[in-house]
Amino acid sequence: MKKFQSNVPESETLEDKWTEYRSRMPLVAPNNKRNIEVIVVGTGLAGASAAATLGELGYQVKAFCFHDSPRRAHSIAAQGGINAAKNYQNDGDSVYRLFYDTVKGGDYRSREANVHRLAEVSRNIIDQCVAQGVPFAREYGGNLANRSFGGVQVSRTFYARGQTGQQLLIGAYSALSRQISLGNVVMYNRHEMLDLVVVEGKARGIIARNLLTGQLERYGAHAVVLATGGYGNVFYLSTNAMGSNVTAGWVSHKRGAYFANPCYCQIHPTCIPVSGDYQSKLTLMSESLRNDGRVWVPKHKKDVEALRAGKMKPTELSEEDRDYYLERIYPAFGNLVPRDVASRAAKYRCDDGYGVGSTGLAVYLDFAAAILRYGKSAATSQNLVNPSDEKIKELGRAVVEKKYGNLFEMYEKITGEDPYKTPMRIFPAVHYTMGGIWVDYNLETSIPGLFATGESNFSDHGANRLGASALMQGLADGYFVLPYTIGVFLSKEIRTPKISTDTPEFEEAQNNVQTKINKLLSINGTRSVESYHRELGVDIMWQYCGMARNAEGLKIGREKVRALREDFWKNVYVPHSDKDGHEFNPELEKALRVADFFELAELMMVDANDRKESCGGHFRDEYATAEGEAERNDKDYAYVSAWEYNGLDDDPILHKEKLEFKDIELKTRSYK
């Protein structure tokens, strides 16, 4: 086992660290690259960009995804944008400011050196994407357009309508497709990684299930890269895609990779509220909407009652009877406070009985003011004298439609309500997981030769991620960081011959997976996988490890997770016609993923209990200020919790990576 340390290189200044390190890091010569194989698991932004770039560099790459095509990865659903410290708007942005905003936004729980590197390479990402043909929004003069996102006071977010993730993923997918056509990358669609193979302490391959045939297949390589996304689906209801799962990361954890900060989950403030217990997932409304939308609840309980009963329409409520609570409490940032702050504020309003909608679990996001403002501005620029209110609304609507049209349409499709006419109803929902596989500065996990990128690692967002930073991190890791840092490991492997899969280690891993599959299929119980997943997520995780946590709840939650897990392994029913799973069987795929969510859930409870402070997305009832703001404890908890697997029956082992802040002073976050 390698030494547990961050491996942040020494340098005079933080600004020079990455540049200096790159200049002296060991390289792999082109003739050697041809003989070195790399496995990349996952083909979202982080995986596709890494696989494409490694292919361009000359490595022999094997890329895996469980979808029918790399283009389906859930990065595609990101709406609002991608941050970059370009300062095109001349509004005072800089690499340092992006770095500072990200560390502060993460509530001072991220690794300074990683975040600074991220801010530096953010600029290259935009150049790269433009060159690939990403149709970013443009100004009339042809230059790139920007908008604002939460937690910052500059406009640094680049976007392609409300489909930025889609366009960036298609860019990475096209680069990957080019490498596939050149033979540098071999693509394995519909293959799911179910175990990691470690040989003599190094990651040397994976066991993947061919989802069409159900056969287990062995793949060897000199190094393995995980780009497998986040684990938000442990909550069952989240904005993640139905297939998003933790399995690749979790099996790697069980093989020795430490899991860092699992309790840091991002609850996104603007999602469409739950409408019934048949609900399978939640849909996000982009944070960019908070640029123009104003969040409010009624000031008086009597209006709340009337609204819930449908006796009154929200548009009928006068201005003075509305509580624009974000603007009231946080005047400096207003509706653009960071996600964790906005989510908690919504929760408090609803806890106090001011929530709207039939369930009382929603607040309003209102565009009426923006429509008027834009309408007046458009009327002025068109030289209209004394325009009617109708005309102003019509002009304003056109502006709002241009900015957010597809989001408004999506809202209407799902809820059947027209957000141009009545405010949207929104509520917080699980969206992103800041925690993930622990990595050092090279993005290498605690298993040599195993790397983790994008959302699957823990590294850059601390305890809370700022909007438009996930796309940035995924592409930074894949295009500009991992392709360099993996060379530090691979430069020592140039004498290692091609990895044979005909070894006891591969045999053992394959048997391990096959045993698990046979076990699941042999239970033949009565309950569906889906029903267990829902109970785990909605009734246990959201209840005891959701937006607010406390010691007692976490203890009960952990017991409940264990009890339900035991029940799952006794009573689950996985339909099948082949007892070994050698067939196309989506129910079995789901069962394998849910089985791992059970184990992760327990670790999340342990981690949340261990962190006796509130920070970012992790909020403990016991550690809050009188106003209900998160109360950090820098003296005792300025560390990364890296957990080592220790069997299912015993507690995991905690390793602490102390976080040192040399360039930023630790302060209480204030958005007031």
Next chain:
Amino acid sequence: MAHENIKVNLYVWRQNGPNDPNAGIKVYSDLEINTHMSFLEMLDVLNTHIIENKDKYPEGPVAFEHDCREGICGACSLVINGRPHGPMQGTTTCQLHMRHFNNGDNIYIEPFKAKAFPMIKDLVVDRSSFDKIIQAGGYISVNTGGTPDGNAVPVPQDVSSEAMDAAACIGCGACVAACPNASAMLFTSAKVSHLGLLPQGKTEAAIRVKRMVSQMDNEGFGLCSNVGACEADCPKEISINNIARMNRAYISSTFTNDH
């Protein structure tokens, strides 16, 4: 919010693998559902019902593809009452909600059928031929790094916007399923247009269109006869103008000497 419950009868295409001799429509009658559900949540309800009554339904749950359930990943498909992605204009199956159906409706659910989309199981087909078309040339040949500043080449707003209209394609295959010739012209032309419109993509525009069209033919997609069903059923409302643009680009590419 009014939670209205209705009953529907589902006529679902069941097929256990490509060579199943018993493939055909199976009826699931009187399924009680809530009108706020999405179409796929309705299928979830059906599958839960099938799983919980396994003795009654030896055929097991219905296999269908889906992932993001927010209309962007392109994984969901289904021909619903004869139309790819169902009755609502510009809407994917996952964004279709049951409030658009009535109590007692008969709903026919079939897979996307095309020679170039081989059957896998039930409602799942293999659409990897689309990947092959992209691999043939659906990219701009730049490596990572060494690219000019993002603002080095101004792109007029309307050009960028038109490229974005084409780039909005989600690669679901509805255009192929809708077309009587099972042609992939709308899909291919959307990519040719997206890249060919932008200054960055013009350099290799001629070779790109030649390669992609040739690959499209090799995959077994049919020819275009200007029916226009693709545009009508496209959940992202990709314009058929892209096909005209591609035809023009293809013909002019034959006058150049690129391979």
